[in-house]
Amino acid sequence: MPSPTRAHCEDLDRGDPLGAFRAEFALADGLIYLDGHSLGPMPQAALARLHEAANVEWRRDLIGSWNSAGWFQQPYKLGAVLAPLIGAGADEVVVTDTTAINLFKVAACALALRPDRRIVVMEGSNFPTDNYIVQGLLGLVGRGLEIRFAEKPEVMAALDRDVAAVILTQVHYRTSHLLDMAAITRHAHDIGALAVWDLCHSAGIMPIDLNQAGADFAVGCTYKYLNGGPGSPAFIFAARRHHGRAIQPLTGWWGHAEPFAFDRDYRPATNVSQMLTGTQPILSMAAMEAGLEMAARADMGQVRDKAGQLGELLIGLIEARCGAFGFRLISPRAAAERGSHVAFDHPSGYPIVRALAQRGVIGDFRAPETIRFGLAPLYIRYVDVWDAVAALAEIMRTRAWDDPEFHRLEAVT
Numbered sequence: 001m002p003s004p005t006r007a008h009c010e011d012l013d014r015g016d017p018l019g020a021f022r023a024e025f026a027l028a029d030g031l032i033y034l035d036g037h038s039l040g041p042m043p044q045a046a047l048a049r050l051h052e053a054a055n056v057e058w059r060r061d062l063i064g065s066w067n068s069a070g071w072f073q074q075p076y077k078l079g080a081v082l083a084p085l086i087g088a089g090a091d092e093v094v095v096t097d098t099t100a101i102n103l104f105k106v107a108a109c110a111l112a113l114r115p116d117r118r119i120v121v122m123e124g125s126n127f128p129t130d131n132y133i134v135q136g137l138l139g140l141v142g143r144g145l146e147i148r149f150a151e152k153p154e155v156m157a158a159l160d161r162d163v164a165a166v167i168l169t170q171v172h173y174r175t176s177h178l179l180d181m182a183a184i185t186r187h188a189h190d191i192g193a194l195a196v197w198d199l200c201h202s203a204g205i206m207p208i209d210l211n212q213a214g215a216d217f218a219v220g221c222t223y224k225y226l227n228g229g230p231g232s233p234a235f236i237f238a239a240r241r242h243h244g245r246a247i248q249p250l251t252g253w254w255g256h257a258e259p260f261a262f263d264r265d266y267r268p269a270t271n272v273s274q275m276l277t278g279t280q281p282i283l284s285m286a287a288m289e290a291g292l293e294m295a296a297r298a299d300m301g302q303v304r305d306k307a308g309q310l311g312e313l314l315i316g317l318i319e320a321r322c323g324a325f326g327f328r329l330i331s332p333r334a335a336a337e338r339g340s341h342v343a344f345d346h347p348s349g350y351p352i353v354r355a356l357a358q359r360g361v362i363g364d365f366r367a368p369e370t371i372r373f374g375l376a377p378l379y380i381r382y383v384d385v386w387d388a389v390a391a392l393a394e395i396m397r398t399r400a401w402d403d404p405e406f407h408r409l410e411a412v413t
Contacts, residue, residue, distance in 0.1 A: 009381075009385070009386045010382075012382040013381045017299070017302050018302055018306055021294065021298065024043055024045070025378070026043070026044050031362065032360060034363045034373040034384075034388060035364050035372075036227075036380075037224055037225070037340065040227030040228070040291065041379065043290035044290075049286050050283065050286050053069075074280055074285045075096050075285075076272075078233075079094045079095050079272070082203075082235055085295055086208045086220075087208050088210050088218075088237050091240065093235055093272065094235065094236055094272050094276060095234070095285065099129070100133050101277075103129075103130060103133050103196075105275060106217035106218075108137055108249045109247065109248050110165035110216065110217060114165065114194060115143075117161075117163060118144050118145050118162055119148050119162045119163045119164060120138070120148070120164060120165050120166075121147075121163055121168075122166075122168065123152065123155065123169065125151060125174070126172055126173055126198075127173040130198055152179060155184060159188055159193060163188070163193040164194065165188075165194045165195070165216075166195050168184065168196075169197070169199075170198065170339075171200075171201035173200070173201055174330070176340070176341045176343055177338060177339075178202075178332070178336075178337055178338055186213075195213075195214070197215050197217070199218055200219075201340075202220075203222075205377065206304045208300075215237070216238075216239050219234060219235065220235055221234045221235075222288050225340065227290075228287065229288055229291070233285060236275045243270060243272060244268075244274075247274060250277040251268065253278070254273070254276035255275065255276045255277055294378065303378070306377035307377050309382075310377065310380060311331075311335055312335055313385050313386070314373060314385050315331075315333065317385065321393040325346075325396040327344045328345045329344055330344065330345050340375050340377070342373050343373075344371050344373075345371075346369055349365050350367075351402065351407045352392075352406075355401040356388075359391045361387075363388075365413050
């Protein structure tokens with residue numbers, strides 16, 4: 001089959017039911033931003049909301065805004081907006097802290113609920129911070145706990161009656177492969193274990209139904225496909241059946257049953273509030289409102305369908321136009337088996353990414369040789385994919401990537 005033409009891609013864009021969302025983002029003309037799996041672009045509405053929160057609520061109204069502007073309710077308000085996107089009840093989700101801190105909390109809850117078991121199952125190749133957090137937690141808890149690392153084909157077999165919890169990421173940060181949340185959770189429950197899910201690379205780009213799958217806990221960030229801004233607060237899902245039973249160990253005053261009673265001793269809230277710890281970052285929460293609201297308006301079925309089509313287009317074009325230059329697809333070829341980014345390995349991946357960025361095509365690199373292209377359906381067009389691959393083919397044909405400047409490592413790669 002011949003490669004699609006640019007005109008064909010333009011036709012696809014004209015018929016795109018999600019096309020109107022692109023105008024809601026503050027994207028520079030001529031920029032092709034394929035890095036939304038790492039940091040989403042700024043929604044146009046975010047700056048106005050942030051200005052209001054800073055210039056009116058903070059500057060003018062000061063401490064009164066905890067009540068008058070609803071600051072104190074922000075973790076719950078934003079959690080209620082996010083909840084339908086992940087198949088949760090509004091009373092099961094709070095927005096707070098970072099993914100890493102939240103993972104520490106829910107992993108500790110899971111271990112405490114299964115005190116007679118000693119194994120945690122994780123996919124060792126996934127984003128390292130999940131491994132690091134759980135390693136640190138097990139070191140604190142002791143009692144002979146250990147991690148059993150298993151890759152995607154091995155996860156089911158790794159679950160036995162020594163397992164306290166399985167802690168997995170739904171979409172793999174590097175390869176974009178997708179795990180079967182429902183099947184793994186069901187098997188975990190069959191052997192008496194709990195299921196904890198990291199949704200960092202799936203929230204906002206595919207339908208997710210935590211309650212239908214039976215998940216016990218979940219965490220995720222909001223600065224990728226939810227476009228909440230750099231370092232925007234993460235979220236926690238705690239299934240309602242665990243409220244009042246699962247007590248997370250970072251027992252700060254916001255998780256107290258009556259925060260403003262100022263009791264000497266901790267008394268845990270018996271609802272999702274117990275997953276909170278300290279005072280919330282209000283300006284960051286204000287900035288993220290626009291991204292969550294936009295995602296809530298999008299049809300996640302349409303988002304998922306377009307992500308698959310964009311991925312198929314990218315893979316086909318790279319193989320057709322750059323197949324002689326050593327790129328190796330490491331993402332699943334089938335759209336149903338991957339998330340919303342596509343990854344290729346190349347021995348010169350880092351300078352290639354740098355050279356593309358100079359031409360206005362922003363992807364990213366993960367050591368030792370992975371190039372990732374994020375295909376966020378709310379603002380990436382089919383023609384963007386065509387133009388990005390045209391730029392890639394040009395820098396490969398001319399060896400422009402081999403400029404010494406592109407080989408110089410920056411602090412953030």
